[in-house]
Amino acid sequence: MRHILTAIVLLGLIAIIVFGIELTGTRLMVRIATNLCIMLVLVLGLQVFMGNSGILSFAHIGFMGVGAYVSAMLTIPLQMRSMALPDLYPIVAHIEISPYLGILLGGGIAAAVAAALSYPLMRLSDAAAVITSFAFLVVLHTIMLHWSAVTNGPRTLFGLPNITTLPLAAGFAAIAVITALIFKESRIGVLLRASRDDEIAAGAMGANIPYLRWLAFILSALLAGIGGALWGHYVTSFSPKAFYLKETFVVLGMLVIGGPNTVTGAVAGTILVTLAFEGLRATEGFLNSIQLFSKPVIGLTEIILAMAMIVMLSLRPGGFIATREIGDTVMRWFKFRDKTQ
Amino acid sequence: MVELIQFGIDFLSLGGAYALMALGLVIVYGILRLVNFAYGELIMVTGYALYLVNGTALPWLVMAAFAVFIAVLTGIATDYVAFRPVRAKSVTAVLITSFAFSTLLQNAALLFISPRPRNIPLPDIFSRTVEIGGVITPVRNLLTIAMSVIMLALFAWLMRRTVIGIAMRAAATHFTMARMLGVPANLIISSAFAISGLLAGIVALFWLGRIGSVVPGIGLQPLLVAFIATVIGGMRSLQGAVLGGFLLAFIDTSLNYSLPQDLLKFRDAFTFSLVILILLWRPEGLLKGPASGQRT
Numbered sequence: 353m354r355h356i357l358t359a360i361v362l363l364g365l366i367a368i369i370v371f372g373i374e375l376t377g378t379r380l381m382v383r384i385a386t387n388l389c390i391m392l393v394l395v396l397g398l399q400v401f402m403g404n405s406g407i408l409s410f411a412h413i414g415f416m417g418v419g420a421y422v423s424a425m426l427t428i429p430l431q432m433r434s435m436a437l438p439d440l441y442p443i444v445a446h447i448e449i450s451p452y453l454g455i456l457l458g459g460g461i462a463a464a465v466a467a468a469l470s471y472p473l474m475r476l477s478d479a480a481a482v483i484t485s486f487a488f489l490v491v492l493h494t495i496m497l498h499w500s501a502v503t504n505g506p507r508t509l510f511g512l513p514n515i516t517t518l519p520l521a522a523g524f525a526a527i528a529v530i531t532a533l534i535f536k537e538s539r540i541g542v543l544l545r546a547s548r549d550d551e552i553a554a555g556a557m558g559a560n561i562p563y564l565r566w567l568a569f570i571l572s573a574l575l576a577g578i579g580g581a582l583w584g585h586y587v588t589s590f591s592p593k594a595f596y597l598k599e600t601f602v603v604l605g606m607l608v609i610g611g612p613n614t615v616t617g618a619v620a621g622t623i624l625v626t627l628a629f630e631g632l633r634a635t636e637g638f639l640n641s642i643q644l645f646s647k648p649v650i651g652l653t654e655i656i657l658a659m660a661m662i663v664m665l666s667l668r669p670g671g672f673i674a675t676r677e678i679g680d681t682v683m684r685w686f687k688f689r690d691k692t693q
Numbered sequence: 694m695v696e697l698i699q700f701g702i703d704f705l706s707l708g709g710a711y712a713l714m715a716l717g718l719v720i721v722y723g724i725l726r727l728v729n730f731a732y733g734e735l736i737m738v739t740g741y742a743l744y745l746v747n748g749t750a751l752p753w754l755v756m757a758a759f760a761v762f763i764a765v766l767t768g769i770a771t772d773y774v775a776f777r778p779v780r781a782k783s784v785t786a787v788l789i790t791s792f793a794f795s796t797l798l799q800n801a802a803l804l805f806i807s808p809r810p811r812n813i814p815l816p817d818i819f820s821r822t823v824e825i826g827g828v829i830t831p832v833r834n835l836l837t838i839a840m841s842v843i844m845l846a847l848f849a850w851l852m853r854r855t856v857i858g859i860a861m862r863a864a865a866t867h868f869t870m871a872r873m874l875g876v877p878a879n880l881i882i883s884s885a886f887a888i889s890g891l892l893a894g895i896v897a898l899f900w901l902g903r904i905g906s907v908v909p910g911i912g913l914q915p916l917l918v919a920f921i922a923t924v925i926g927g928m929r930s931l932q933g934a935v936l937g938g939f940l941l942a943f944i945d946t947s948l949n950y951s952l953p954q955d956l957l958k959f960r961d962a963f964t965f966s967l968v969i970l971i972l973l974w975r976p977e978g979l980l981k982g983p984a985s986g987q988r989t
Contacts, residue, residue: 483921652804
């Protein structure tokens, strides 16, 4: 019951934002909201792994890149393909699939890559796990940067069909919310959370921890790949730079500020940070336009996000919404009111 | 033969630098069991400190000392900003705060200095070359080897013979017990960060000496090197860090010599895949550290 309530509240929140903006919004608002929905998919993807297993993963954004490039490789219209990716392998060079299929396939391939490569890493915990996931990100980035036949190397890849609209992005965001909630409450999710809270005890009870983490990691990569492909079809041109530390920092910041252990926290953090980001970016643009300083102002947004993260973690290490999903909070509130009456 | 000498010099100079970088990371990790993601920024800070004193009439050694001093201060600042407020709460929290601190420093450099490379002052001797056994090699490489030998010896002496070193090793073995026996926790942790800053600062002089300029993102490569070296060597062992540094340098140099040109650009991907393989074989790293106690 309370889980369904959580789902209803969160989906309602997304629906309100989308409909509100579809009805009244300007193009800028639509852009911000679409971005928000894509970020929701990415942040929830990270939450699936990090929230349930308690292990910080840096590789996530790498899978976002895999999704984006896979979809690009298969959906760039054929007449542009020879220009955008001149050295593409002949097997795929003449296949053009629907971009919607491309998005799903992007997620699927990202999940397959994760499934094939990550199992051994799941045996590691704590710092070693974080460092290897960081190494994983570097490996993926290096490959994206140099595998010119598929990614056009460090240069910008262009020509993706622009199909990501606000309703499509919102639809995927809603699916991501439901997936994350179902996974969290599933048998696997519960076992995994037990291993997060006490690895030794959960192992002693018979939980196969590496296997559980592996499943979560695959699901997480699936969402990341879909998010990346969605983003690719939204911006229509990108380079490997887009899938590296800066993006990692933003996604991680959203999750940490909101609260990594709850789906509600992930959603709240994404919305909050997106709003703050847009505000700051506007300020940055404004400062640059009036030329108050002799140099262009860059990096201010990141500095403030970094400070917010440090302050947040010192004051509330669990983020805004640390343990209780919104449905739970509402239920408790009702019960409390019944008792007092 | 010539090639062997060439290989030896390349390997030793790279290995020395890698080993010192790894030591700087592991000295903090050994005590706190927490990874410092802002470690690479110590290198960046050293570079910018050099850039800021560039053009003054000071001799280079004074400038270098100043830059290393700034790196030490930044190391201690990392402790106060990113570690002390959250270190008792959760491992993940500290990883994220140090990552945030690293981003903070990088973007501060972007905002207040410039996104473009800035030149740093270098002594003449760095650009000279000498001939050894038919091999022409930059003096800088030989200096790097000498410096790493000196620093490693100094470090070994510090850890074995001085009170603070012994206290640090005690804290790394069993933190709670060491505290009960009167080792002041905060002082030990701050000194570990100071030593970390010192090692990073000195390596930075030589690391930047290869490039001659500094950009805000310069810390990433050294950070990765230090990470990988410590993971290979064993996260909690100081000897392991040195071994890991040299091993990583050996892998890197061999790949440089053996990979064909069009695969060479994937070198990082090969190196990191190799690291993942080593970890499969020994998840603890090659050398085990002291049995771990509780961290606080």
